[in-house]
Amino acid sequence: MFRYELASATGLDGLRKVDFEPAPLGPTEVRIAPRAWSLNFRDLAMPRGGYPGNRKIQTDPPLVPLSDAAGEVVEVGAAVRRFAVGDRVCPCFFPDWVDGELEESQLASALGGAADGVLAETVRLPEHGLVRMPANLSFEEAACLPCAAVTAWQALMLARLTPGQTILTLGTGGVSIFALQIAKLAGARVIITSSSDEKLERARELGADACINYATHPDWDVPAREWTGGVGVDNVIEVGGAGTLERSLRAARVSGAVSLIGILTSPEQNPSPMLALFKRLTIQGIYVGSRVMFEALCRAIEAGDLHPVIDKTFGCESVDDVRAAYQYLKSGSHFGKIVIAR
Ligand SMILES: NC(=O)c1ccc[n+]([C@@H]2O[C@H](COP(=O)([O-])OP(=O)(O)OC[C@H]3O[C@@H](n4cnc5c(N)ncnc54)[C@H](OP(=O)(O)O)[C@@H]3O)[C@@H](O)[C@H]2O)c1
Structure with a gap:
């Protein structure tokens, strides 16, 4: 062996x-x-x-x-x-x-x-x-599935994913693409960011409703909020860490959620806690998920024929x-x- x-x-x-x-x-x-x-x-x-x-x-x-x-x-x-x-x-x-x-x-x-x-x-x-x-x-x-998909599932479920919600997911790696697919399966709207227009085009083919190139739009939270009519998104799939957190807090709606998942960026910012408390945000740390969450995800994948x-x-x-x-x-x-x- x-x-x-x-x-x-x-x-x-x-x-x-x-x-x-x-x-x-x-x-x-x-x-x-x-x-x-x-x-x-x-x-x-x-x-x-x-x-x-x-x-x-x-x-x-x-x-x-x-x-x-x-x-x-x-x-x-x-x-x-x-x-x-x-x-x-x-x-x-x-x-x-x-x-x-x-x-x-x-x-x-x-x-x-x-x-x-x-x-x-x-x-x-x-x-x-x-x-x-x-x-x-x-x-x-x-x-x-075991890491990226279960992580995306937990982040979406803890923020009570429902049809009509708007989810903002950062980048086009494993977690973010699962978040896009699961959110679309549930009838949510998805805004996605990427450093590549070509990847954004692929995300659009998977159902992304709005695509923002964070390399050419370093203030990506602004177009994300604009896309929601200025209200902000219901849940941010925050895989960037210190370098993206402040903009994620800005992109969220009042009483929305920011799911803290990743650390793709180096600490360049010092996000103000004021952004979170004056918007009454739920900031939820996510660490993959339990077996029961994984089993629920598997049922959703079968029901929606997600690949x-x-x-x-x-x-x-x-x-x-x-x-x-x-x-x-x-x-x-x-x-x-x-x-x-x-
Ligand atoms: N907490 C948990 O349980 C948990 C579970 C899984 C993963 N994670 C963490 O989540 C993060 C993503 O994991 P993964 O496995 O999905 O990674 P991955 O597949 O390697 O995804 C990397 C992608 O992230 C995007 N990215 C990089 N810098 C970015 C930035 N400044 N803004 C927006 N997007 C950026 C890039 O997308 P583009 O090429 O499109 O720009 C890159 O291709 C990692 O930090 C990982 O450690 C945490």
């Missing part, structure tokens, strides 16, 4: 493909054979040492990378009831966050960061940490194949998701 490991926090040079002997299953464990994986922005941080709460690469190397996969169940423990051999499944980003509020103890189960991830020929997981793949998706498509947008698929035969996928992610030239497949 092969798996990929990051040997140390010394960059992608530490990525290696190794043989390993799979451990026997515990009674409530399931062994899956991933057929496809996907990359997320966070995966770029792991070869450089991870981030708070996700530093296995430093504290207990090596790290098996990646949180996202889709594959088949190939073996089940003696007491497993939820799955059988042959089921098509995805791992949950936090296998131990099943439902309810996220608890501190569950953070340690974050795949490919706090704990070993899934870029392996087989992976052993607790049965409570898996979901059944949406029946309408291929393995490559389903592998896009994740895959920009490019890489192989997993060699370290060079996998490294090329990481490098493509780092280039930022993708639209939607980047997949590795067998």
Whole structure:
């Protein structure tokens, strides 16, 4: 059996493909054979040492990378009831966050960061940490879901996504394109930003109602508000972090929501809390989601026949194949998701 490991926090040079002997299953464990994986922005941080709460690469190397996969169940423990051999499944980003509020103890189960991830020929997981793949998706498509799609889902659901709402989503990466697709499925209006007119055209084809190039319109919050007749948007999918937060707060309507998700930008601004309090904004930190959220998302994907947008698929035969996928992610030239497949 092969798996990929990051040997140390010394960059992608530490990525290696190794043989390993799979451990026997515990009674409530399931062994899956991933057929496809996907990359997320966070995966770029792991070869450089991870981030708070996700530093296995430093504290207990090596790290098996990646949180996202889709594959088949190939073996089940003696007491497993939820799955059988042959089921098509995805791992949950936090296998131990099943439902309810996220608890501190569950953070340690974050795949490919706090704990070993899934870029392996087989992976052993607790049965409570898996979901059944949406029946309408291929393995490559389903592998896009565990991190980015569940994150977008939680951000939209906590702000009570309803038909007619206006959502502002930043950029055209994995989380933002899922937010666009899910919001359109629910009958919302979507404003999207990008540094590329070509990517905005693709977003329009996916249903985006208004497209703003944030490179040519650095004051993108102004046209976003104008598009809503000056009212502001109901929910901002805030993946930019410190460099975009102030404009996101400005773009939101009074009593609207800003879903704090990402840190794509460096701290250039010092957003004023006044913007949030005088507009009575709900500022909600989002950290992927629970299994129950993932299951609700899968039902919506099946009902609406939503298909994740895959920009490019890489192989997993060699370290060079996998490294090329990481490098493509780092280039930022993708639209939607980047997949590795067998
Ligand atoms: N909190 C959570 O649970 C959670 C979960 C998933 C992701 N995240 C975070 O969310 C962020 C996005 O993740 P991802 O995996 O979707 O990333 P990704 O696929 O790598 O998306 C990157 C895209 O972000 C856009 N971008 C970069 N700088 C921007 C800016 N200043 N303004 C607007 N857009 C900008 C670019 O889009 P264009 O090329 O169109 O300009 C770029 O292609 C990351 O910070 C990630 O760590 C957090």
